[in-house]
Every structure is written in C-alpha cells, then in structure tokens.
Amino acid sequence: VPDVSIALIEQLGLARNAAIVDVGGGASTLAAQLLSRGFADITVLDISAHALELARAELGAAAKRLHWIEHDLLAWSPRRHYDLWHDRAVFHFLVESSRRELYAEALRSAVRVGGKAIIGTFAMDGPKTCSGLPVVRYGPHELTSQFGGGFTLVSTRREQHTTPGNRLQPYTWVTLEHVSG
Ligand SMILES: C[S@@+](CC[C@H](N)C(=O)[O-])C[C@H]1O[C@@H](n2cnc3c(N)ncnc32)[C@H](O)[C@@H]1O
Secondary structure (H helix, E strand, C coil): CCHHHHHHHHHCCCCCCCEEEEECCCCCCHHHHHHHCCCCEEEEEECCHHHHHHHHHHHHHHHHHCEEEECCHHHCCCCCCEEEEEEECCHHHCCCHHHHHHHHHHHHHHEEEEEEEEEEEECCCCCCEECCEECCCCCHHHHHHCCCCCEEEEEEEEEEEECCCCCEEEEEEEEEEECCC
C-alpha cells in the first residue's frame, strides 16, 4: 500500500472529482487505492504496456472507471489539465538534464495553474541505483528547483521506505504548486 502517497494526497483535501494523473503508475496499487477512497477522475500513464496491464488486472472490472495512457511521459502532450500530478520513483531515473527538461515541460502543460504535483525520489542518502539503473538523488530544495520558478514548494516529507527484500530506501517527497505558466 503506497501509504505516503495516499497521506500526501489526502492532505491536499481535494474534491473527489479532482483530476489526478499518476505518471509511471503502472504496476502500482495507487490508482486502486484512490478509487476505493472515492476519487473518480484518475489517469494512469506508463510507457510500459505490461506495467499497465498489471495495474488493470489488480482492478478487475473497476479498471474501466479509470483512464489509461500508454505513452512515453517525455514525449507526452496532455490533452487536458490535471489538478494533481503524482510521481513515485520515475523522475529520479532521469540522469540527463535534457530528459529532465522534457519531464518539466510535460509537468507544466499537464498541471493547471493552481494545481499540485507530488513527486517522490530517492533522498541524498538513498541508493545510487534502482533496478540496476543509475538514479539522481535529491533533497527537497534540489528537487523543487528542477521545475523552474513556475512551481513553489508547499511541503516536504522524508520517508524511510523498506523494500519487500528488507532494504532501506530513503525517499524525498515534495508537494509543489503550479503558480504560473
Ligand atoms: C520504479 S517504477 C515505479 C512504479 C510506481 N510509481 C511505484 O511507485 O510503484 C517506474 C515506472 O515508470 C515507468 N516509466 C519509466 N520511464 C517512463 C517514461 N518515460 N514514461 C512513462 N512511464 C515511464 C516504468 O514503466 C515503471 O512502471
């Protein structure tokens, strides 16, 4: 259960019809958890058809109530605005600044001004790789500064995540507000 994500989302006090997008959310139970909490406008975007299939299978018939987008986030032109963007463990894989800029562009165009983004990455003392791939580690201010002046820091949280294999993964979480286009 993605407890920290749920706690951070619930802290925002969003209306249950708020538009939420979970990027890289395939193979995660977050969408199912949000649906069970009454959220009615949930989009899951992932580059991997397999990951999306796992998430859909988890939901069974209820999967029809969500929006599913199989797409590369870094080449995504959102067709609508979202009130909330959620990313757990996607941004930290972007080790090239050009790819981080593409992410920031997608974030800016997807989240309405006044909307929020919750982003979780490995913390500065977290692992240097994840699933064998290098990651960039962030503190809250380093992470916030990646998205330019259009996003301000609302709150931050540190998580000591323990993997199913009993390994410790410290996370930095930020909640950002899109203040200007
Ligand atoms: C480490 S997993 C995190 C999954 C989930 N957010 C969680 O916390 O359990 C990263 C996910 O991001 C997806 N992903 C990686 N690069 C992506 C991209 N460029 N566009 C969309 N999804 C991507 C992967 O397919 C994978 O499902």
